[in-house]
Amino acid sequence: MNPYVLSILLISLGLGTTLTFMSSHWLLAWMGLEINTLAIIPLMAQKHHPRAVEATTKYFLIQATAAAMILFAASTNAWICGQWDINQMSHPLTSAMTMTALALKIGLAPLHLWLPEVLQGITLTTGLILSTWQKLAPLALIIQTANNTHPFLLTTLALCSTLVGGWGGLNQTQLRKILAYSSIAHLGWMILVSQMAPQMTIIALITYIVMTTAAFLMLNNINSTKIITLASAWTKAPALTALTCLVLLSLGGLPPLTGFMPKWLIIQELANQGLAATATIIALTALLSLYFYLRLTHALTLTLSPQITNATTPWRTPNKQPTLALSLFTIMATCLLPITPTIFTLMT
Amino acid sequence: MAMTTTGFVVSARLLWTCRKPFVRTSASPSWSVILSRSAHQTGYRRPGQPKDNRWFWQRINFDFSKGVNGVRKHLGLLKEEFVQRWEGPEGKPLINHMLEQTRVLWEFRGPDSLNDWVVSSDQEIGGRSAAYLKLGRNNTTCLLYGTLCSVAPRDGETRYSGYCSMRSKQPFGAFDSKKHYDLSDFNILHLRVRGDGRPWMINIGIENYFSHQKDDIYSYFLYTRGGPYWQDVKIPFSKFFLSSRGRIQDDQHYLLQDKINTIGFTLGDKADGPFQLEIDFIGVCNDTSHTEDFAYETYKRNPEV
Numbered sequence: 001m002n003p004y005v006l007s008i009l010l011i012s013l014g015l016g017t018t019l020t021f022m023s024s025h026w027l028l029a030w031m032g033l034e035i036n037t038l039a040i041i042p043l044m045a046q047k048h049h050p051r052a053v054e055a056t057t058k059y060f061l062i063q064a065t066a067a068a069m070i071l072f073a074a075s076t077n078a079w080i081c082g083q084w085d086i087n088q089m090s091h092p093l094t095s096a097m098t099m100t101a102l103a104l105k106i107g108l109a110p111l112h113l114w115l116p117e118v119l120q121g122i123t124l125t126t127g128l129i130l131s132t133w134q135k136l137a138p139l140a141l142i143i144q145t146a147n148n149t150h151p152f153l154l155t156t157l158a159l160c161s162t163l164v165g166g167w168g169g170l171n172q173t174q175l176r177k178i179l180a181y182s183s184i185a186h187l188g189w190m191i192l193v194s195q196m197a198p199q200m201t202i203i204a205l206i207t208y209i210v211m212t213t214a215a216f217l218m219l220n221n222i223n224s225t226k227i228i229t230l231a232s233a234w235t236k237a238p239a240l241t242a243l244t245c246l247v248l249l250s251l252g253g254l255p256p257l258t259g260f261m262p263k264w265l266i267i268q269e270l271a272n273q274g275l276a277a278t279a280t281i282i283a284l285t286a287l288l289s290l291y292f293y294l295r296l297t298h299a300l301t302l303t304l305s306p307q308i309t310n311a312t313t314p315w316r317t318p319n320k321q322p323t324l325a326l327s328l329f330t331i332m333a334t335c336l337l338p339i340t341p342t343i344f345t346l347m348t
Numbered sequence: 349m350a351m352t353t354t355g356f357v358v359s360a361r362l363l364w365t366c367r368k369p370f371v372r373t374s375a376s377p378s379w380s381v382i383l384s385r386s387a388h389q390t391g392y393r394r395p396g397q398p399k400d401n402r403w404f405w406q407r408i409n410f411d412f413s414k415g416v417n418g419v420r421k422h423l424g425l426l427k428e429e430f431v432q433r434w435e436g437p438e439g440k441p442l443i444n445h446m447l448e449q450t451r452v453l454w455e456f457r458g459p460d461s462l463n464d465w466v467v468s469s470d471q472e473i474g475g476r477s478a479a480y481l482k483l484g485r486n487n488t489t490c491l492l493y494g495t496l497c498s499v500a501p502r503d504g505e506t507r508y509s510g511y512c513s514m515r516s517k518q519p520f521g522a523f524d525s526k527k528h529y530d531l532s533d534f535n536i537l538h539l540r541v542r543g544d545g546r547p548w549m550i551n552i553g554i555e556n557y558f559s560h561q562k563d564d565i566y567s568y569f570l571y572t573r574g575g576p577y578w579q580d581v582k583i584p585f586s587k588f589f590l591s592s593r594g595r596i597q598d599d600q601h602y603l604l605q606d607k608i609n610t611i612g613f614t615l616g617d618k619a620d621g622p623f624q625l626e627i628d629f630i631g632v633c634n635d636t637s638h639t640e641d642f643a644y645e646t647y648k649r650n651p652e653v
Binding site: 053226228 | 430432433434436437438442443445446447449530532533556557558561564599601604606634636
């Protein structure tokens with residue numbers, strides 16, 4: 001893509017999210033969301049492949065529907081309550097409508113059906129932007145409106161997401177779809193705790209972004225989009241393969257890796273609030289996600305797939321791809337657990 | 349309005365599953381000739397099929413047991429789709445997905461295997477070719493045979509004719525949801541055929557989103573040797589080119605293997621006379637030494653200067 005066009009699109013992406021972050025008026029927040037949607041559309045469709053165009057169309061329709069619902073809810077709230085402030089959404093109908101629209105925007109179950117198909121049709125780099133950057137603005141709005149939303153809606157969205165994210169990911173061999181279901185499950189954890197401790201949502205979001213970025217960058221480095229190509233990753237970059245295994249287990253929430261931190265803090269918060277049953281259910285549904293992460297780890301590091309002699313020599317060719325971001329995010333995705341007290345103090 | 353229409357469609361579909369197969373009776377009302385072109389006769393009637401002259405109340409054959417069996421079958425398929433995930437992706441253990449280098453998709457080992465295929469020829473447009481499908485010797489192969497005739501039908505608008513084809517049916521899951529073949533782990537189509545020396549075309553249809561793409565097909569040639577010996581044909585998926593309604597497209601891209609719907613064989617070589625093609629099996633395999641993404645250039649039509 002032309003570098004000027006690419007820079008305009010990336011700057012627009014940054015602008016849209018920043019606009020939503022700093023807004024207290026619903027119209028400005030909605031405008032930021034729309035700028036984000038429109039800026040990523042050309043990035044998704046740049047390959048001109050039918051599957052990419054299909055993913056772009058589906059993404060646009062879903063995001064436009066969600067944005068229209070947000071605008072409708074905000075206008076209805078302004079009509080009923082007389083003000084446009086994001087924090088002051090006091091009517092139950094409008095707050096439920098807003099939460100549903102934001103759930104559609106980020107892909108929470110049961111409004112998640114678009115996410116695996118859309119992620120499957122785009123490149124790994126664009127998928128990374130979709131899974132991480134595009135979640136920031138809607139989650140900022142969710143955190144601000146969670147207090148005014150009925151807890152039953154949030155809990156239902158959260159538990160559905162963790163369950164569907166786990167169960168749906170079991171049937172996949174395409175890595176982008178697996179990461180889509182992983183995204184759905186992680187968002188469920190974030191939403192559940194947003195009503196009682198929003199700072200936990202932010203911790204969970206930041207750790208999710210770090211781990212997902214590491215995972216996407218690794219898959220991009222070894223150019224792998226299916227489980228069967230993961231099995232030959234050790235021939236291209238043996239050390240990276242071992243680290244990918246650790247990042248995937250971190251996504252699964254295993255101690256002593258970074259991914260354990262949000263799960264531990266969220267379960268602790270739920271127990272403090274007296275929601276032991278909810279904590280048990282969400283911990284059990286996390287096991288489903290762990291199953292498919294372990295499956296990927298098994299394919300990556302614990303097996304040798306049949307291949308010809310030539311295929312065992314790609315590691316001899318030096319890899320010219322830049323690895324600064326990859327190494328940074330990998331370290332953060334695996335080694336941040338010991339500084340949990342620091343992070344907790346900083347966020348609370 | 350939309351809900352009424354949807355309800356009508358669903359109830360019509362339920363009634364359709366309960367119907368008994370059509371049996372033509374000789375006694376039809378004599379004054380049906382006057383009303384033969386009335387509004388209630390809608391839908392496409394395939395040439396060669398007998399006309400259905402019954403009244404609409406005579407066509408209804410309601411049967412509860414067929415509906416109950418249909419519901420039981422679909423609920424069983426739905427339960428299977430949920431439970432199979434515990435075993436692994438698509439019901440097979442992960443080790444299968446990782447180590448599988450070959451997979452046989454269709455092999456013709458009994459009369460039921462022919463039900464997955466649809467045979468068609470230019471008789472649909474009024475031509476004179478004929479194509480038939482039957483099991484070959486010892487019920488171990490399928491034989492597509494017939495006669496090709498490239499005389500155009502005399503309807504004033506058709507200029508070319510003379511084609512015969514067989515195409516696999518799209519697989520369906522629970523409640524007739526479309527299922528696809530995910531062949532992304534493989535890169536070569538492997539057939540074992542015994543032809544008669546004619547050039548055939550293999551057509552692969554994939555799942556599309558836009559209605560503009562409904563006639564998009566990825567094709568490649570199958571040159572048969574003829575003779576009594578079997579021919580192993582291995583065609584990489586990177587060789588398939590895109591055509592729409594038979595016209596090769598300028599904007600080419602590689603065949604996406606993750607949602608393949610149908611595969612078909614077409615004969616249209618303008619050589620009148622009998623033909624036959626015997627197929628032993630159709631499978632896919634993974635060749636790690638074949639690293640080509642796409643065999644043709646995907647150049648830009650208006651390149652930047």
